[in-house]
Amino acid sequence: MATVSEWTGVEARALRQAxxxxxxxxxGDLGVAVRTVTNWERLGTNTRPRPDTQAILDTALNRLDQAGILRFEALLSRSGRIAAAEVQGGPRTWEYETWAEDIxxxxxxxxxxxxxxxxxxxxxxxxxxPARELDExxxxxxxxxTTLAGDLLRDRGVLLGPRSAAHSYTDARSVFEQLGVPRRVAQLDLSLAVVAEMSGDLRAAAARYGELGRDARLSGRDRLRAQLWxxxxxxxxxxHWEAMGLMASAIQGFEVLGEQEDWGTAHQKLALAHRGAGDLGEAGRLISVAQSAGGGTSPLHQVRLAxxxxxxxxxxxxxVxxxxxxxxxxxxxxxxxxxxxQLRSIDGIRKELELGGGVAKFR
Structure with a gap:
């Protein structure tokens, strides 16, 4: 059953349209004057019907069929007022479908x-x-x-803290562990290792990647990604030399799997390892290979490659x-x-250039 915690003109208009x-x-259905409904819709959130009228609106909402409720919630969502109308007793079948589509x-x-x-x-x-109202x-x-929310935070660089990628990944991992979905648990372990690396905890990240590179819960592609990382x-x-061997092996694996974007990304990372070792000729060649690989057209991929x-x-x-x-x-x-x-990474490279007297020194 759908309920509204407090009716305003916005909810009343959505109910009429739904x-x-x-x-x-x-x-006429509500037993109020036409001018009253007109004023609700004109004033929007700046008006609230009287308590007795709120009860009448509750009754009218409860008379809507399933399709009408869907229209009502969609109208509120577009108006930014979805939080004002909540469905009690957990999701219904059509809401599961909409939820999955939105994901x-x-x-x-x-x-x-x-x-x-x-x-x-x-x-x-x-x-x-609430979690208690959700079935499996x-x-x-x-x-x-929650996992996807963590991905968004990670890509924006919000790594640690109460509203961060690490926090979202940990919460999602707990639920997947409760549900007994080992593949998802392992993927979140991999995501948490990425956060550790991005946060500068390189030793811990390398150790965790090494473990996950041999973890049978992960797909072959994810195990190769762990090896690359x-x-x-x-x-x-x-x-650098230890890194190169692992990266070259990952490249071969991605080629066998036909994972073109991962293959190109691995060449990009191998190029940086050669740069670090002082072999700029090979680094430049590998960057050219990564650029020609295609596959990754997202802005994030392009920024990383650039x-x-x-x-x-x-x-x-x-x-220079x-x-x-x-x-x-x-x-x-x-x-x-x-x-x-990514902006922090670019700033770090620029500072390296300044400290190096006009050329980025090798690590």
């Missing part, structure tokens, strides 16, 4: 770095029902929603100007999409 009644017919839409929005759009789709569901299907969807963490610690390219170019005095131009373009894209972690 019931597909004219202003005059709606007023898929959020995935697409997130892949385009439309963080605001993806967040809007997820937030309408995250706090809609609802809990699964809630954990998927072990190499990334080692490279950041200055262990940042790596700029870093390689800045390591050679002959290409070109490297700065590449970084400036990457920074502009990162700023447009709110990628704060």
């Amino acid at each position: 019931s597909r009644r004219s202003v005059r017919a709606f007023a 898929e839409r959020a995935v697409v929005a997130a892949s385009r770095q439309d963080f605001a759009g993806a967040s809007d789709l997820l937030e309408r569901w995250r706090t809609r029902w 299907r609802g809990l699964y969807l809630a954990a998927r929603t 072990v190499g990334t963490a080692l490279d950041k610690q200055g262990l 940042t790596a390219h700029g870093h390689v170019l800045l390591s050679d005095r002959a290409t 100007a070109e490297g700065l131009a590449v970084l400036d373009k990457a920074a502009a894209t990162a700023a447009t999409y709110g990628m704060s972690h």
